[in-house]
Amino acid sequence: MIKYDPLWDTLKKRGISQYSLIKDYGIDKAQLQRLRSNMVVKTMILNRLCTILDCRIEDIMVYVPDAKETEQKQ
Template sequence: MIRYDRLWATMNKKGISQYKLVKDYGIDKAQLHRLRKDMVVKTVILDRLCQILSCQVEDIMEYVPEEKE
């Protein structure tokens, strides 16, 4: 599973809010919702977030193996 917990920490460290992403950078609210829920997002969104935050992809996402039942 891909988790986006690192995104929120990176945004906080860079001083960029979700509101700013929507209003100043044109990131769609639906994409932010998908990120909050660890849902599938397009790589173009991940690329844009890396540009906005001046970071690497590992600063916004991580792979976490799912536990087997």
């Protein structure tokens, strides 16, 4: 499962609020909600976030193995 938990820490470190992403950078509210819920988002959004935050993709998202995936491998 892809999780976007690192995004919130990166935003805080860069001093950029979610409100600023919406108002100043044109990130859609629905996309932020998808990120909060660890749902699928377009790579275009991830690219924009990396540009805005001047960071790497690892600063925005992380892969966490799903329990079901781990069980299927065994």
